[in-house]
Amino acid sequence: MTGTIAFREPDAGILARRETIIDELQALLPEDALVHEARELVPFETDAFLAYHRVPLAVCLPETTEDVARVLGYCHENGIPVVPRGAGTSLAGGAIGQEDAIILGLSRMNRILDIDLPNRAAVVQAGVTNIAISEAVAPEGFFYAPDPSSQLACTIGGNIGMNSGGAHCLKYGVTTNNLLGVKLVLVDGTVIDLGGKMLDSGSLDLLALVCGSEGQLGIITEATVRLLAKPEGARPVLFGFPSSESAGACVTDIIAAGIIPVAIEFMDKPAIEICEAFAHAGYPLDAAALLIIEVEGSEEEMEAMLGRIVTIAETHGVMAVRRSQSATEAALIWKGRKSAFGATGRIADYICMDGTVPLSQLSYVL
Ligand SMILES: Cc1cc2nc3c(=O)[nH]c(=O)nc-3n(C[C@H](O)[C@H](O)[C@H](O)COP(=O)(O)OP(=O)(O)OC[C@H]3O[C@@H](n4cnc5c(N)ncnc54)[C@H](O)[C@@H]3O)c2cc1C
Structure with a gap:
């Protein structure tokens, strides 16, 4: 290219x-x-x-x-x-x-400076990787929500620069919704602090301006991020559909019914084939489109939400519903999706674009 x-x-x-x-x-x-x-x-x-x-x-x-x-x-x-x-x-x-x-x-500035569970906040240097924050607080039952597929490598400074999100942004939002403060060095070397550990700070909300500014307003050296309590359980479920349109219409109806799963990911046939060949995640190869829908909460909450989702999916001709039965199976379902980028390395005609589609137009666009 x-x-x-x-x-x-x-x-x-x-x-x-x-x-x-x-x-x-x-x-x-x-x-x-x-x-x-x-x-x-x-x-x-x-x-x-x-x-x-x-x-x-x-x-x-x-x-x-x-x-x-x-x-x-x-x-x-x-x-x-x-x-x-x-x-x-x-x-x-x-x-x-x-x-x-x-x-x-910023790669050498990779220390976690403070984990403050009473305030549900962590202060980290800009070069800390995204995954390192969740790993550090996992033993206490907490996590950092934005989860770009590059989370093993990408840094929190880069996440703020690009306002990154991931599969779980449907429920938890992107970086800007999980950022509480930054230490920012301005272009002339002046150091300023924006925000803090609290939900609001006393001055203008300049933090929102910094998030997504691609390093053009200054260099972030520290970030204060929101920590969330891990849900009791989480379960990704595979839904196979006869067409991209029916999968898209199903998503629109799920959201219109007031159901917000933690994640809904869509893949069309070429994506299913590429990812399955790469990750062997058990994706249904006879389906024209796939939704990975993750629900979370207690066993009762997950079952209740899944029941409503399956009913909606049936009205759109769902061909297969596969619930993950173990943590290993759940991890495999996500591995398939999260390795999509690497899997495309095996094909020649691929270009990566981001788009934003109004939910009501999803079926038409797909
Ligand atoms: C396989 C793969 C999967 C991906 N999946 C996702 C995904 O699911 N969601 C998503 O949103 N993105 C995704 N990305 C894109 C990328 O990983 C994200 O944009 C990520 O946030 C970049 O982080 P980084 O540390 O690599 O930043 P860099 O690439 O080093 O920098 C990104 C931008 O931020 C600026 N910047 C970096 N550090 C700072 C700092 N400390 N202060 C100020 N500005 C800074 C840079 O100047 C640049 O403009 C993916 C990329 C790959 C390769």
């Missing part, structure tokens, strides 16, 4: 001062925190979009908010562009810097 994006001309003045800039940045950072050799810059040339490659001037790997502030202050004074980067799993080229730009990688 080749990109058609028009890159701006790198600043010739900055390129001419490259060696000096590297020396000056080195003086601002701990030992080994500056990457500038051609060979070492290769991993930073692109992100998960893979279509665009640009070798940045250098990569800074700060360990503290003060390091970040010093680098930003220096770059601001010298007119050098800066691009923050978490794990580089962005699918939009957002974590790539041009030849005159510094990449500020």
Whole structure:
């Protein structure tokens, strides 16, 4: 795949001062925190979009908010562009810097600073991976809700930059609905705190502005996120349909009936085939479309909700209903869906797009 994006001309003045800039940045950072050799810059040339490659001037790997502030202050004074980067799993080229730009990688800022269960909040450094938060609080019966499929690798800073969501956003929302506060370093190196551990803070709601701003308003070094109590149980169920339209109409009717499962995921026939061949999740290969619907709560609550969902699905000609019978089976159902991105690596004609469809138009669009 080749990109058609028009890159701006790198600043010739900055390129001419490259060696000096590297020396000056080195003086601002701990030992080994500056990457500038051609060979070492290769991993930073692109992100998960893979279509665009640009070798940045250098990569800074700060360990503290003060390091970040010093680098930003220096770059601001010298007119050098800066691009923050978490794990580089962005699918939009957002974590790539041009030849005159510094990449500020947050991967070394990967400590969980505070788990505050009475306030149901965790304070983490920006380079902490999404999954690490849930893993840290799981023994206490809590979790962090947004669950992008890249959650093993992607960082909370990147999640905030992209306002990421995942399969469970139907019930729990995306990052902005689960973010309570950030420590943000502004472009000139000023450090500010927005929000906090409480549901509301005393000043303007600038937090909402930062979430989804793709690193353009400042660099997040710490985040305070909401923790939720884990439900008693959760059960994904597979529903096979004779057409994409009937699966879409079923989703519309479930929501219109006032039922909010924790997740509803749709796959059409090519997606079912690719994922099944990759993950062997037991997806029904005779179905033209598949819904993975997850319900949660006590056994009685899950059964009651599932009963209502099955009744609606039957009005749309559902061909197969397969309930997961064990934690292993449940994990396998999700493994199939969550490895969809990797599975598409086996086919040549695939392009990733995001779309937003009004629920009432789902069947028509599908
Ligand atoms: C296999 C796969 C599956 C995916 N599934 C999902 C999914 O289900 N849902 C979803 O929403 N996305 C998904 N993504 C996209 C991607 O993982 C998310 O956008 C993720 O939030 C990016 O996190 P990152 O740490 O990799 O950030 P990066 O890619 O490094 O950066 C992303 C953006 O955030 C900015 N940024 C990074 N760190 C900071 C910081 N500390 N302060 C300010 N700005 C910062 C960057 O400049 C860039 O603009 C997927 C990607 C892959 C490869």
